[in-house]
Amino acid sequence: MEGKEVALTSPLYSPHPQTVDPELMNFKVIDDLDEAACRQALLEHAAESCCYNPNAAKEMDIIHQNKTFTETRKTECKSKPYPGGRVDGPENSSLPSPWDVFCDADKMFHNHIKKIKVPHTESVQPCNGCMAFGDIPCSECHGSGQKNCTCSMWRHNRESDRLLGTNINHTCPWCEDGFLKCDKCSGHGRESCTECKGCRKVKTYIELTVKFTNHLSDYVFQQSALPDDLVKNVSGMLMFEEDLDQVYPLTAYPIPEINNNSIRIVNEHKNAFPTERIFRQRQRLLAIPVTEVHFTWKDTRSCYWIYGMEQKVYAPDFPKQCYCGCVIL
Template sequence: MALIPPPPFPTHQEPQTVQSEAMKFENIDNLDKAACKEAMFDYAAESCCYESNAVKEMTITNINGLTAYHYTLETFTETRKTESKRVPHRGGRIDGPENGPSLSPWDVLCKADKTFHNEEKKMKIPHTEYVRPCNRCMGLGNIQCLGCRGSGMEDCSCRKWSNNRETDRLLGSNARDNCPSCHLRISKCGKCSGKGRASCTECEGSGNLKTYTELTVKFTNHMSDYVYQKSDLPGHLMREVTGKVVFEQDLDQVFPITSYPIPEINNNSIRIVNEHKKGFPTERIVRQRQRLHAVPVTVVHFTLRDTRSRYWIYGTERKVYAPNFPHQCCCSCDIL
């Protein structure tokens, strides 16, 4: 299978910058004490390991609302490979060079059913078909039977005869010529019905093969991301929840965010866009999409039984991360 390098990407587009005015962030979640306690109630109810009574007893002393950011870049690409294919030909129309010149693999129209989703498609390249006699059977459609080597006969496969021949061999006696059951030493070949020849498996008895060029188009969605936050919440949790989309760009080729008020987001957007620009040399970029999500994070400080601790509420789903919350003994599930 031959990999076909993609054509060069158009260079007429001029780089642009993303204006920060288009990405002004509004407060997306301002939780009060009642909402924080309700989120903890729901979290404790989902797990048998946490004490539900402890939620009632705890006292919330402070709430600190933060905002984390999850930046993602998706690059939707395609690769094209060609391979010569052969199938039995039993007649019918042939789309050969007489119908027109063969198309270049990248000139064949093929679109993804859904952008930013992995997919693979196979198709014939137009005007590449031709028919030739099968090399294996020399166009006859049949070959010498491998079971009887063309004689049409084979040794009797009767189990009794086989057992007797093995017994004679072990006893040192002369092997019996005839089967005690069918009284024959040889019988008609079961693979070719005594004809000595069998249908060619390459052309399936047709005697001809149709050869054509098959094109395989593989669509791949590459994604890279960056999480910005100032809390102690593990960053991987940001990838499991949703936030508010404060900026989205969907183009043939996106341009890095360069003027957002948070420099770390700008720097990592530039880094990731440049990595994708050079990261897929054998693939053609079809489309790119970048998004910046603002994810609400609330740090809840509480006291419980003379102990001070905290837990986190994050995402619009209001998930809870509470590694230090009191729990009861439970061997049937893991403690986060």
């Protein structure tokens, strides 16, 4: 016996009152890359590709320039076979509200789902699936206890005898009169009820599904032409982190544009999830090292980028000594 899922309206979000000023926000500073580091990163990148000339970095003059959880709940009536035993019904205590059932996250800021039996919601009822008989008509033979034989020898020979007027007795070696005993029910015509498993009773209860979701909004402050997707897929240095029931917007960072977008995102998250309860908030400021290196190769001036703590290289215009299908000489 399964019931419909019922989504629950989240309690009104009551942010913790900010009665005191936030603590002083201190931001770490990340160091720039020197010229030797820029050369080495480019050399390693060139060595990984057959189309990049590993000698180009050694021959060029390089100038480098340096450049940021919720829960939803729903309930569903569930049932399982009742062979006997204890029943935790409403007579044991008052029924808790689904939002009052304790459920802690297994891991903060990671998406996952937990299912919990709501206390004091159990009851025992006769099984409706079999009308409390414990068995139902066999799903294979539909209650007849027999199934058609897969061979057609008996039916074919009997039809031939009728047409020819003969009275020869042809018998199928596998069946009698074209039918076999049903394997699933052993010829009884009935099988155990799939709902109560033959117990004739089921225990019903309310199951609570708690879904934890991590919502992420980010803003990249960037002065280079490096694509944002590249910046988001590398690691950086943690300059600032705040983990509270309600975070404070950044207001004292030296770059006003970062402060303004922090205020915007924090305010948006206050009301962005009306059907979800805010579990925790975390705010981070990550410094992704991005170095734009300008180089001259023969008569061509261009640049490449070294980014992330992994010092990955993005060099779409780096000089090539060969084309696809060629080998480096």
